[in-house]
Amino acid sequence: MVETAARELGVSPAELRRKNFIREFPYQTPVIMAYDAGDYETSLEAAMKEADYAGFEKRREKAKKQGKLRGIGMSCYIEACGIAPSAAVGSLGAGVGLWESAEVRVNAVGTIEVLTGSHSHGQGHETTFSQIVADRFGVPIDSVSIVHGDTDKVQMGMGTYGSRSGAVGMSAVVKALDKVEAKAKKIAAHLMEADEGDIVIENGELKVAGTDKSVPWFQLALAAYTAHNLPDGMEPGLKEGAFYDPTNFTFPAGCYICEVEVDPDTGETEIVQFVAADDFGNIINPMIVEGQVHGGIAQGIGQALLEGAHYDPASGQLLTASYMDYTMPRADDLPSFKVSTSNTPCPGNPLGIKGCGEAGAIGSPPAVINAITNAIGNNDLAMPATAQKVWSALKAATKH
Amino acid sequence: MYSTNYHRASSVADAVKLLKKADDGKFVSGGMTLIPAMKTRLAAPSDLVDLRHVPELKGVKISGKTVTIGAATTHAEVAANAKLASVCPAICNLAAHIGDPHVRHMGTIGGSVANNDPAADYPAALLALGATIVTNKREIAADKFFTGLFETALKDDEVITAVTFTAPAKCGYAKFPNPASRYAMTGVFVAKAKDGVRVAVTGAGEDGVFRSKEIEAALSKKFDASALEGVSVSAGTLMSDIHANAEYRANLVVVMAKRAVASANG
Numbered sequence A: 001m002v003e004t005a006a007r008e009l010g011v012s013p014a015e016l017r018r019k020n021f022i023r024e025f026p027y028q029t030p031v032i033m034a035y036d037a038g039d040y041e042t043s044l045e046a047a048m049k050e051a052d053y054a055g056f057e058k059r060r061e062k063a064k065k066q067g068k069l070r071g072i073g074m075s076c077y078i079e080a081c082g083i084a085p086s087a088a089v090g091s092l093g094a095g096v097g098l099w100e101s102a103e104v105r106v107n108a109v110g111t112i113e114v115l116t117g118s119h120s121h122g123q124g125h126e127t128t129f130s131q132i133v134a135d136r137f138g139v140p141i142d143s144v145s146i147v148h149g150d151t152d153k154v155q156m157g158m159g160t161y162g163s164r165s166g167a168v169g170m171s172a173v174v175k176a177l178d179k180v181e182a183k184a185k186k187i188a189a190h191l192m193e194a195d196e197g198d199i200v201i202e203n204g205e206l207k208v209a210g211t212d213k214s215v216p217w218f219q220l221a222l223a224a225y226t227a228h229n230l231p232d233g234m235e236p237g238l239k240e241g242a243f244y245d246p247t248n249f250t251f252p253a254g255c256y257i258c259e260v261e262v263d264p265d266t267g268e269t270e271i272v273q274f275v276a277a278d279d280f281g282n283i284i285n286p287m288i289v290e291g292q293v294h295g296g297i298a299q300g301i302g303q304a305l306l307e308g309a310h311y312d313p314a315s316g317q318l319l320t321a322s323y324m325d326y327t328m329p330r331a332d333d334l335p336s337f338k339v340s341t342s343n344t345p346c347p348g349n350p351l352g353i354k355g356c357g358e359a360g361a362i363g364s365p366p367a368v369i370n371a372i373t374n375a376i377g378n379n380d381l382a383m384p385a386t387a388q389k390v391w392s393a394l395k396a397a398t399k400h
Numbered sequence B: 001m002y003s004t005n006y007h008r009a010s011s012v013a014d015a016v017k018l019l020k021k022a023d024d025g026k027f028v029s030g031g032m033t034l035i036p037a038m039k040t041r042l043a044a045p046s047d048l049v050d051l052r053h054v055p056e057l058k059g060v061k062i063s064g065k066t067v068t069i070g071a072a073t074t075h076a077e078v079a080a081n082a083k084l085a086s087v088c089p090a091i092c093n094l095a096a097h098i099g100d101p102h103v104r105h106m107g108t109i110g111g112s113v114a115n116n117d118p119a120a121d122y123p124a125a126l127l128a129l130g131a132t133i134v135t136n137k138r139e140i141a142a143d144k145f146f147t148g149l150f151e152t153a154l155k156d157d158e159v160i161t162a163v164t165f166t167a168p169a170k171c172g173y174a175k176f177p178n179p180a181s182r183y184a185m186t187g188v189f190v191a192k193a194k195d196g197v198r199v200a201v202t203g204a205g206e207d208g209v210f211r212s213k214e215i216e217a218a219l220s221k222k223f224d225a226s227a228l229e230g231v232s233v234s235a236g237t238l239m240s241d242i243h244a245n246a247e248y249r250a251n252l253v254v255v256m257a258k259r260a261v262a263s264a265n266g
């Protein structure tokens, strides 16, 4: 819609978007959501620079000489992730609350098990959740294990979707870690006869700040379980649980730019450049975030160009029931992606995370379609933009 | 899939004998078409007689311009045969673009030809090359062999042993692959031989592979892509399915023909 408006007004699609960006936060939208923080211009600038937006016309000319129609399209997206405040979803009629749970168990030898309701089916929780635990106590990452998905072991939880594992699931872990840390500091203060407020955790040791007194983490864990010398009235052990119910959604945003070349003879589209500039707030693991974005873009390109479900109108039989007929995106349908992130921390949760799971699939389809419609000069194009549809749309455009 | 009895034939004669003994037997070669059909229970033969290990069905022979490809030769073997590439590179190129590597290493030319899928690549080549399909009983000209959708002149117990053709002066193949299966959504094979230009189209015809008279006529005047400017083919007998309608296929026939000629002319 924004792209069409820009084309009809004869203004640059980038400028029209820039003019309409929200710049003051928090920003209450008319439809429930209150945007907490964002910097949309930074993503736009980063994407335009990476895509050499200014140099596009030259590239278009060059492609034309080779008989190809080149087009550029962008999309600026904002999504509501980190779902969600339980009361808010309750008011919308949901039958559940969208909090998340965590339990942190420090074993007697100092190894740590984290039981999370956020399931990992390829998102890499085993890595990212371990990172925040290892960072907190300065212990080796391989002494942390993440337990998920086993309902015999894991307490009630709500799961992974809506880019919520980082923003909601990890926040529950952080809350449980806070409790573990507080108890560990109490025990350390007792053992070293110091003030609780003077205990700091560094490099796997609990130290009395400004002195050379320290207790290694594993010894502290053992002390918690031998319970020979604990503060008066303290329960033995070192294991805490927490529930986290978010106070707001989180709002990842970004700018995607796609450049395509259309073969006018066949309507075939080749994606020749793809740029994604996302603002995910704080990032725990850049490589995993990049992987999530790659996967999302591949899915989004699949939706934009390839994937269509067809039924036989007479019998209702699904005609695209196998991959011989249903086109999943494959490696050779995809270009190399240029991805980058900016990091406006999310004020709503302890780690400042917005979430990145769906962004790639949200930002990419409009960018791809905008690029094709720009190339062929016809805005009327439905997804998936198969070669035949593009060819027909191009024919319709040149008839006028 | 229903259960079935597997037999590995040691010779063509053995294969025929095994098939005759079976209740409702079928030859299997690469199994790339037959096995999926069995998995979905579209086919349920009582017995499978495997031809892929019969030595007399394997390999490519070239003498002068005469090419003979054994029925059990895989697409990958055709694609990689350097001697064949020196007399008829287009057929190697065609084989190299069938399906994916798994399919190319199992699927065979005999199976492809016997199956006569309306979107298969080889039928276009054999029809345009005026090839001969050799069986254990007779020799059949390609013009007579491909009789309709998944239909051929083969009898039930007839085994394709080889295909043979004379390499033409020039030939080329271009296909627009179905984005999902990579079969031809439209494929055109053009050949310029002593006796004239032959053009065969696959993936587009309602009745399977066919020769395009319009394109043959244009290319007979001048064997060059420019001869096809402004030429159009009728969508009337072309296929419409979820992947492409007849009008689009009619366009692809001309575009692929241009590309095939360009590749034939190198």
Ligand SMILES: Cc1cc2nc3c(=O)[nH]c(=O)nc-3n(C[C@H](O)[C@H](O)[C@H](O)COP(=O)(O)OP(=O)(O)OC[C@H]3O[C@@H](n4cnc5c(N)ncnc54)[C@H](O)[C@@H]3O)c2cc1C
Binding pocket: B026, B027, B028, B029, B030, B031, B032, B033, B034, B035, B036, B051, B071, B072, B097, B098, B099, B100, B103, B106, B107, B108, B109, B110, B111, B112, B114, B115, B117, B119, B120, B121, B122, B154, B158, B159, B160, B161, B181, B182, B183, B184
């Ligand atoms: C994912 C996928 C993609 C594909 N893409 C393409 C493509 O792009 N282009 C293309 O052309 N094909 C494609 N194919 C089909 C492939 O080429 C098959 O290999 C071919 O159609 C059948 O050959 P086969 O050796 O596997 O035969 P089989 O499946 O073993 O047999 C097929 C039929 O032929 C009969 N038969 C086999 N050999 C003989 C013989 N010597 N004499 C008599 N009858 C025989 C069998 O009884 C059976 O009825 C694809 C297949 C798959 C699964």
